[in-house]
Amino acid sequence: MPRLLLAVGFVSAFVACDRDNEKYFPQPVAEYPGVVDLGEFTPLTLADWLDPSTRAEKSIYDGLGENAAIGQWGGATFTFQGTGGTVCVLVDPEAVFWLQSVDVRSPADGYICEDNNYDDGDLDLEVGLSAYYNGTPGVTVGNFEQVYEDSLGNEVVFEANECLMTGQRGQAGAHAGRATPEFCEIDTSLHPGRDYTVLLRLWSVPIDDYVVHYAATVVEIGAGDTCADLVSAVAADPECALENEGTGEGFSTLEELYCAGELDDLCTEVE
Amino acid sequence: MSPRGVLSDMTSATRAALLLAVVAQACTFDEHLPQVDIKGTVIVPRAAATRMILDDRTGVESEVVDARFIGPVYLGAYSDIRYDIEAYPHPATGPIIGGELGNTYPYGGGTVGVFDFACYTSTLCKVVTGRYADYSSLLDFWSNTLDQPVVDEQGAEVQSPDYFRTSCYDLFEYTEDAELLFLAGEDGLDFKENADGDFEAEFTMWRVNYHAGMKVWGWMDAPDSNFDFTTCDPANGQQFNQYSASFTTGSSYIDLLNFPSNYIDIGDFVVNEPVELTYEDADAFREAAPTFTLVYDFQVEK
Numbered sequence: 001m002p003r004l005l006l007a008v009g010f011v012s013a014f015v016a017c018d019r020d021n022e023k024y025f026p027q028p029v030a031e032y033p034g035v036v037d038l039g040e041f042t043p044l045t046l047a048d049w050l051d052p053s054t055r056a057e058k059s060i061y062d063g064l065g066e067n068a069a070i071g072q073w074g075g076a077t078f079t080f081q082g083t084g085g086t087v088c089v090l091v092d093p094e095a096v097f098w099l100q101s102v103d104v105r106s107p108a109d110g111y112i113c114e115d116n117n118y119d120d121g122d123l124d125l126e127v128g129l130s131a132y133y134n135g136t137p138g139v140t141v142g143n144f145e146q147v148y149e150d151s152l153g154n155e156v157v158f159e160a161n162e163c164l165m166t167g168q169r170g171q172a173g174a175h176a177g178r179a180t181p182e183f184c185e186i187d188t189s190l191h192p193g194r195d196y197t198v199l200l201r202l203w204s205v206p207i208d209d210y211v212v213h214y215a216a217t218v219v220e221i222g223a224g225d226t227c228a229d230l231v232s233a234v235a236a237d238p239e240c241a242l243e244n245e246g247t248g249e250g251f252s253t254l255e256e257l258y259c260a261g262e263l264d265d266l267c268t269e270v271e
Numbered sequence: 272m273s274p275r276g277v278l279s280d281m282t283s284a285t286r287a288a289l290l291l292a293v294v295a296q297a298c299t300f301d302e303h304l305p306q307v308d309i310k311g312t313v314i315v316p317r318a319a320a321t322r323m324i325l326d327d328r329t330g331v332e333s334e335v336v337d338a339r340f341i342g343p344v345y346l347g348a349y350s351d352i353r354y355d356i357e358a359y360p361h362p363a364t365g366p367i368i369g370g371e372l373g374n375t376y377p378y379g380g381g382t383v384g385v386f387d388f389a390c391y392t393s394t395l396c397k398v399v400t401g402r403y404a405d406y407s408s409l410l411d412f413w414s415n416t417l418d419q420p421v422v423d424e425q426g427a428e429v430q431s432p433d434y435f436r437t438s439c440y441d442l443f444e445y446t447e448d449a450e451l452l453f454l455a456g457e458d459g460l461d462f463k464e465n466a467d468g469d470f471e472a473e474f475t476m477w478r479v480n481y482h483a484g485m486k487v488w489g490w491m492d493a494p495d496s497n498f499d500f501t502t503c504d505p506a507n508g509q510q511f512n513q514y515s516a517s518f519t520t521g522s523s524y525i526d527l528l529n530f531p532s533n534y535i536d537i538g539d540f541v542v543n544e545p546v547e548l549t550y551e552d553a554d555a556f557r558e559a560a561p562t563f564t565l566v567y568d569f570q571v572e573k
Contacts, residue, residue: 128368146366148365148366148376150350150351150363150365150376151350151351151363152350152351152482152483152484152485153482154350154376154378154482156365156374156376158365158366158368158374159368160366160368162368162369186369187369187370189370190367190369190370
């Protein structure tokens with residue numbers, strides 16, 4: 001009997017060794033560097049935003065791969081000039097449609113659909129005056145932390161990221177989870193004409209191709225208006241404000257169905 | 272001879288004396304902490320304790336001077352005080368981020384009087400410690416001077432100090448008045464009238480990070496005509512959920528010293544001439560053990 005147990009354990013150990021999980025560790029992709037600078041961006045007007053084709057045409061559609069420099073943040077940066085008013089900055093990483101309903105506490109439509117867990121990436125949004133950005137665009141990703149020295153020489157580290165999103169419990173400085181769009185209002189009234197830097201911090205890349213595709217934009221909005229107002233003017237869901245950010249097979253069809261509220265139909269057909 | 276041998280050769284008295292010397296030496300150890308306690312006196316002008324009160328029965332308005340009108344008195348230590356930021360003296364500020372005001376980055380601070388919950392929601396954010404000797408003092412002032420009687424959770428006027436005490440003990444599960452901070456006792460009242468007719472109180476700013484050249488400044492939050500204070504956050508403080516009652520007890524906003532201009536309002540009294548601390552470092556300050564006088568003589572008008 002002990003010999004039998006030993007043999008079973010030996011076989012089991014070999015089976016375990018047969019697993020190759022290397023694919024779960026994203027590798028750099030030559031066509032999509034992990035740190036990129038997209039240059040200067042001209043904010044969309046409200047009219048641009050409301051027109052679907054202009055909205056897509058003037059917004060950024062790109063992808064980010066894993067940073068080849070091990071242990072360093074990846075991300076994309078671009079700048080825009082302060083308009084003297086308020087702007088909305090928005091980023092929508094691929095993909096996640098069905099995962100939103102995989103929640104046993106509040107199961108929603110589409111739960112019966114099987115999700116592709118490997119096509120989701122995540123980008124975190126930070127925005128501030130370019131003068132305060134301490135990264136080197138296109139080379140290294142930084143943040144908006146700076147040091148203020150008062151008149152007595154006392155130094156205080158302060159955070160100049162102005163894109164402060166509110167979490168579910170009301171806490172400032174939150175970020176949306178996996179592949180969920182992030183957006184915030186930036187008041188440029190005190191710094192018209194000054195450069196602002198938008199940082200799309202690479203939080204995770206999809207496992208299927210190691211590239212997170214995304215759409216991003218900056219839109220002028222009226223004083224007192226919010227990004228939520230801007231989004232609701234064109235879509236019921238922030239996921240649907242900037243469409244076709246993913247490039248995977250069937251992505252656009254899936255997103256179209258999701259935005260039309262017809263995912264159930266697809267699931268039924270699959271069943 | 273080994274150390275153990277030396278000790279064993281000593282008499283008990285010698286060993287005790289040696290131990291005492293070691294212990295005493297420990298007591299003199301100076302950590303050279305960069306923080307200091309700043310002490311002194313604040314003076315608020317008589318006007319801060321004066322109100323014109325209309326007597327409903329006679330229709331006559333009369334001037335009432337009472338230290339219970341004095342709101343919380345805030346103190347902060349800053350790198351500098353400037354006269355070109357607001358319409359009143361204001362601490363120097365750091366960079367303006369977004370539309371927010373610049374942070375003053377204080378080195379420390381303190382208060383003379385803090386908000387305390389006097390057991391009924393009708394007193395929320397209206398009661399300051401060090402202003403009332405006992406229950407009767409509070410009830411009398413609110414009923415006869417403010418014409419804003421304290422009412423219980425059923426809306427009935429609280430007239431009896433004993434009922435007041437019972438309500439407090441029930442709510443907080445206390446067993447003696449000493450646990451209620453808003454009851455100062457006759458000897459614990461902060462402000463006393465001085466020879467000039469102004470009101471003064473002692474202060475201590477605990478554990479302030481010392482920087483040579485820093486300036487101590489502050490302001491007094493004067494209550495408005497409804498006896499509300501701009502520096503109290505009714506949503507802050509201890510949360511109570513008992514039966515049908517659900518409320519917070521109120522407390523000061525957490526960033527008063529960082530963003531004073533968010534809270535300083537018309538009628539408040541601000542220190543016009545801050546005290547500058549010129550001692551070389553914290554050790555020199557501690558050795559001198561100075562006390563300071565801060566005068567809150569600038570009334571904010573706009």
